[in-house]
Structure formats: structure tokens, C-alpha cells
Amino acid sequence: MKQQIENKITYLMQIPPPSHGAAVINKKIFDSTIINAGLQKSLIPINFVNDLKQIGKISPTKFTKLISLSIKLITTFIKFKPTYIYFTCNCTGVAFFRDWCLIFLIKIFKKKLILHFHGKGIAEKSKSIFYRVLYQLAFNNTSLIFISKQVMQNECDNLSLKNTNLYYVENGIDSINMLPTHKNNTVVNLLFLSTLMPSKGLYILIDSIAKIKTKTHFFHLNIVGGTMDNNEIKKICSRIDKLQLNQYITLRGAAYGEKKYPYFSEADIFIHPTLNDNFPLVLLEAMQFSLPIISTIEGGIPDIVVDNITGFLVAKNNVADLTEKLILLIENPALREKLGKAGQQRFQQKFKTEHFEKNLRQVLQTIIATNKGLETSTRNKENDQALPL
Structure with a gap:
């Protein structure tokens, strides 16, 4: 007793x-x-x-x-x-x-x-x-x-x-049973999935896309997420229009639970250029789907993403650094596969x-x-x- x-x-x-x-x-x-x-x-x-x-x-x-x-x-x-x-x-x-x-x-x-x-x-x-x-x-x-x-x-x-x-x-996070998927993407699919707010680095990513389009056209960015501020969507759309990126970026709206899985399955690269974060679970989800990750040196992220092994860590607010790593992955499918597999193994072993x-x-x-x-x-x-x- x-x-x-x-x-x-x-x-x-x-x-x-x-x-x-x-x-x-x-x-x-x-x-x-x-x-x-x-x-x-x-x-x-x-x-x-x-x-x-x-x-x-x-x-x-x-x-x-x-x-x-x-x-x-x-x-x-x-x-x-x-x-x-x-x-x-x-x-x-x-x-x-x-x-x-x-x-x-x-x-x-x-x-x-x-x-x-x-x-x-x-x-x-x-x-x-x-x-x-x-x-x-x-x-x-x-x-x-x-x-x-x-x-x-x-x-x-x-x-x-x-x-x-x-x-x-x-x-x-809970592991899910996934059937092997054979991606037949005609372009490299980039994925941003998070709450749509400035602190998640979304505007840094949009500015980076503007630079990437001058070097390659074989990519597309899906932005998935809800917002706590209805005006934020207008600001994001305005930024996309101003930089003439409508053909390169699609806003998909919020997705939760299993509704996120198709976006992960169809993606080739996951980007999370956050400015203020702790231990984002979305990175674990991306690793589970064997996606190479580009994120920032922020909070506990270096304990999740191993730089040059499961993805790349870039400086916060650094458009040039983010752009360089994105182009590297867009142009190197073998590197994407290598980093993605390493991330999936790390997920299975630790997360x-x-x-x-x-x-x-x-x-x-x-x-x-x-x-x-x-x-x-x-x-x-x-x-x-x-x-x-």
C-alpha cells in the first residue's frame, strides 16, 4: 500500500x-x-x-x-x-x-x-x-x-x-504502414507543411523559390497548412503574385492526420525553414516518408536532422543558403534518395x-x-x- x-x-x-x-x-x-x-x-x-x-x-x-x-x-x-x-x-x-x-x-x-x-x-x-x-x-x-x-x-x-x-x-510519433510508392513526378515536388505564419520561415522559402526559378523550372512547391490569422493568406498570395510565382507554388489549405499523407507521399523534398521552433514533429513525419529535409539550426532541430546525412541545416533567415541547398537537391535525385533513406532509418531507430x-x-x-x-x-x-x- x-x-x-x-x-x-x-x-x-x-x-x-x-x-x-x-x-x-x-x-x-x-x-x-x-x-x-x-x-x-x-x-x-x-x-x-x-x-x-x-x-x-x-x-x-x-x-x-x-x-x-x-x-x-x-x-x-x-x-x-x-x-x-x-x-x-x-x-x-x-x-x-x-x-x-x-x-x-x-x-x-x-x-x-x-x-x-x-x-x-x-x-x-x-x-x-x-x-x-x-x-x-x-x-x-x-x-x-x-x-x-x-x-x-x-x-x-x-x-x-x-x-x-x-x-x-x-x-x-506513431509509425504508419505504408505501401511502397513509385513517384512518377514530371517535376521535383517540394513540400512545406506547417502553420502558415512568418515565424515558420514561409516568406524566406517564397523568396528562395523566386531565385530558384531563374536557374531551373523543373520543380513545384506545395504549401500545406492552416493559419491563426485570416489576413496571413492574403499576405502570402500577395507575395507570390508580386514575385510572379503562381505557376511554381500552390496553396493547398490545411490538412491534418491521414489527410497529410498524400502530400508526403508525392513529395521529393521537405522544407521547414523555421525561425522559431523547438522539436517540430512534422520533421519526424517527413523522415518516416523517406524525404530529405532542409531545415534550420533552431531549437532541437539539430537533434532531429543530421546535417549532410539525413538532410541539410541552413542558417535562419538566409535565402542564399536555402536556395543553394534546394538547387543541390532538385538537381540530384540520387542524393535525395540517399538522404531520405538515412532519415527513414533514423526515424525507425529513435523517433x-x-x-x-x-x-x-x-x-x-x-x-x-x-x-x-x-x-x-x-x-x-x-x-x-x-x-x-
Whole structure:
């Protein structure tokens, strides 16, 4: 019975809807029998928004939901009595201040806190003394899990945390059964698949296409994705019209789940020239479809794409660099096949859901074992102090 009580865990996390990368991963974590083997679990869902357009916006409704969420937390502490709180919190923006309040509440009740970050930005914000102090108050005496080794090292270098254990677990996605496809493309199909927003580097890609068309005409770019801003589509179309690229670029609209698969299957090259990202799952999807990838040196992407092995990593905001790599792949089908096969093998070895589940399970077990060891050590010290000399 004592073992079961010690292994009680409450998950405090965003789950769909709305559906986005972090929420989907969170749902898999809570539902996983591998991750939760031997644990008694409960769930407190965080749902401050109903669709992606509401993210980052302040409203009275969100404040009311914060109060309601705090009450649910306290009720769970009293009734379920968890030892551990697994919290997928934000580390920047308005959402960080909201989550900081929840962290403070959890610490008041002396629960062991596991913070799992799907985003990044701590390193940049901690340059401010104000943010650094807030991070130290929030992260001291906790266990922190990051999305990749690269992100973990970048984020925590200058925080000077106390009694904090750092871990990283790379995300994974479900593998799908695919029949071999024989592409009969008359031109090289390029694919961009992401949310249509400037931070994903779409305008850099469009400018690159304008340069490529002066050197070769045997390519076509499909842009697949939805947007959080209706005006963004107009801006994208305006840029395409201005550069006279309508015959080279097609906007396909949003595609989710299995509806994305035909675009991956028909593509020859996947491009993700993002300016701000963490661990984009879309790169894992592209690797699964044996696509060579061109992406940027950003966030945890260097832990996904191996430069010159599974694709190319280019500098952010660098049209010339992106153009050079695109032309190289467009003109070299053998190189495309070589990089694509290497990427597919890397996916099979590292980035399937079962790898993610086993790795997170191991981290959670390490955290539990470490905490039990500390408690035993503390009790032994107390007993030693109580013994007569």
C-alpha cells in the first residue's frame, strides 16, 4: 500500500482540443500503459482556449478558468493525495505567469514537481534579472524534462538552479504502414507543411523559390497548412503574385492526420525553414516518408536532422543558403534518395512512439528512485541525530 501511495501522480497538462503538437503528445503520455505502469494516475486538463486563434490572448474568461483550475488542484491534493505533479508548463509569455502561480500553489502543498517543457525561451528571458529570479523560484527543487539534449543545454546554462535534476526525452510519433510508392513526378515536388505564419520561415522559402526559378523550372512547391490569422493568406498570395510565382507554388489549405499523407507521399523534398521552433514533429513525419529535409539550426532541430546525412541545416533567415541547398537537391535525385533513406532509418531507430514511451518511463522511474533515495537519506540523518553519542 505504501508503494502505491508513493507512486501516485497527477498529470496537469493541455490535451486536445485544440489539437496541436504538445497537446497530442500529452494525450499519448496520459494514455500510455508503458509510461504509467506501476503508477496510480489522475488527470487535470488545462483548457484555457478552444481554438489556436485564442492562444496568447488575455481575457476575463481565462482568469476565471485559472481560479477553477486552482480549486481542482487543491481538491486533488486533498482527495487523491498525489506524491508527484507532472506539469507541462509554459516558460515564456503571459502563460508563464499563469503557470508560475500554479507552480507556487503546488509547492505550498509540498508536492514533488516534474516540469516538462515542450517549448523554449528560458535562455533568452533569463538574461533579465526579473525573469531569472522567477525561473529560480519556480525551478529550484524540481525535476525538469526538456524536449532534446540541445535544448536542455541551451536553456539551463546560466540559471544556477539548486537541487534541480535535468533530463531530456525526445518526442516520437506513431509509425504508419505504408505501401511502397513509385513517384512518377514530371517535376521535383517540394513540400512545406506547417502553420502558415512568418515565424515558420514561409516568406524566406517564397523568396528562395523566386531565385530558384531563374536557374531551373523543373520543380513545384506545395504549401500545406492552416493559419491563426485570416489576413496571413492574403499576405502570402500577395507575395507570390508580386514575385510572379503562381505557376511554381500552390496553396493547398490545411490538412491534418491521414489527410497529410498524400502530400508526403508525392513529395521529393521537405522544407521547414523555421525561425522559431523547438522539436517540430512534422520533421519526424517527413523522415518516416523517406524525404530529405532542409531545415534550420533552431531549437532541437539539430537533434532531429543530421546535417549532410539525413538532410541539410541552413542558417535562419538566409535565402542564399536555402536556395543553394534546394538547387543541390532538385538537381540530384540520387542524393535525395540517399538522404531520405538515412532519415527513414533514423526515424525507425529513435523517433517512434515506443522509443518516446520507454525513455519517458525511464526518466520518471529515475525521478521516483532519486526522491526515495533522498527521503531515505534524510530519515537516516534524522535518526543519526537522535542517537546518543
